């Protein structure tokens with residue numbers, strides 16, 4: 100990721116988070132993949148994209164993951180959708196629909212875009228991005244509250260997330276959640292999830308890289324998360340998913 104993309108993401112994220120507080124249903128974050136370019140109203144890319152989004156809407160809810168490609172040559176579009184591992188089919192469908200409507204509203208003519216919500220991720224692009232770790236399109240959020248013992252705490256977050264990354268990488272849904280005791284009354288909760296186009300080893304590498312980047316923003320913070328095009332990780336000191 101270039102530093103400008105990086106800073107841009109932080110700026111947008113702060114904005115998105117403040118919106119989320121107000122409206123609840125707002126996306127965590129979205130990117131237009133502007134280097135992919137735009138299409139015009141009569142471009143077949145537009146109708147291919149529409150078909151693609153329809154496919155994802157249909158494919159994703161039952162398994163929590165969908166991937167599709169529509170069209171050929173310069174009009175071909177590729178896309179995937181992923182719901183958080185504990186989200187049921189109904190809620191998954193709602194989220195994927197919302198994501199696709201929202202991108203259509205915000206980025207009507209972009210050939211590529213990504214959007215994240217708490218419950219799902221939707222991404223499409225005019226090139227084949229399957230089976231590759233997306234290290235570029237990534238954003239970071241954190242809880243502003245500081246913990247009292249950052250060194251030990253950071254160690255614990257790493258320990259938990261690294262363990263979850265190992266487990267997620269060999270699990271059928273490439274998804275794992277878990278907890279770690281911090282003290283008698285405090286626990287740490289974590290989540291690791293990859294898009295299911297990744298191989299097992301890629302699904303270890305992607306979150307492992309993100310864990311290595313956590314300290315840029317979340318060092319000693321009560322919560323942190325990294326959402327990317329291929330994986331996401333999160334830790335909090337309260338439970339945030341259903342088991």
Ligand SMILES: *[C@@H]1O[C@H](CO)[C@@H](O)[C@H](O)[C@H]1NC(C)=O
Nearest residue numbers: 133136137205206207208209
């Ligand atoms: C693509 O469309 C966006 C508006 O959606 C516009 O801001 C941008 O300049 C366009 N990019 C190109 C390369 O035409």
Ligand SMILES: *[C@@H]1O[C@H](CO)[C@@H](O)[C@H](O)[C@H]1NC(C)=O
Nearest residue numbers: 165166167168169229295296
């Ligand atoms: C979607 O993923 C499955 C499983 O990896 C693969 O067999 C299929 O070819 C993919 N679809 C597209 C359009 O790439």
Ligand SMILES: *[C@@H]1O[C@H](CO)[C@@H](O)[C@H](O)[C@H]1NC(C)=O
Nearest residue numbers: 185186187188189190191341
């Ligand atoms: C699916 O999850 C939503 C949100 O957690 C919940 O309100 C709903 O009752 C669930 N539906 C089913 C069929 O379990």
Ligand SMILES: *[C@@H]1O[C@H](CO)[C@@H](O)[C@H](O)[C@H]1NC(C)=O
Nearest residue numbers: 132133134228232233235236
């Ligand atoms: C990430 O986004 C950029 C544009 O910002 C796009 O060109 C690139 O293909 C994306 N990377 C991947 C691996 O999908």
Ligand SMILES: *[C@@H]1O[C@H](CO)[C@@H](O)[C@H](O)[C@H]1NC(C)=O
Nearest residue numbers: 242243244245246318319320
């Ligand atoms: C957390 O610590 C940092 C630096 O150690 C400080 O700048 C920041 O104000 C603290 N945040 C809160 C919410 O106390």
Ligand SMILES: *[C@@H]1O[C@H](CO)[C@@H](O)[C@H](O)[C@H]1NC(C)=O
Nearest residue numbers: 249250251252253254255258
């Ligand atoms: C952090 O973990 C490393 C090994 O994982 C260990 O050597 C070190 O003592 C730990 N530090 C603290 C403060 O817990």
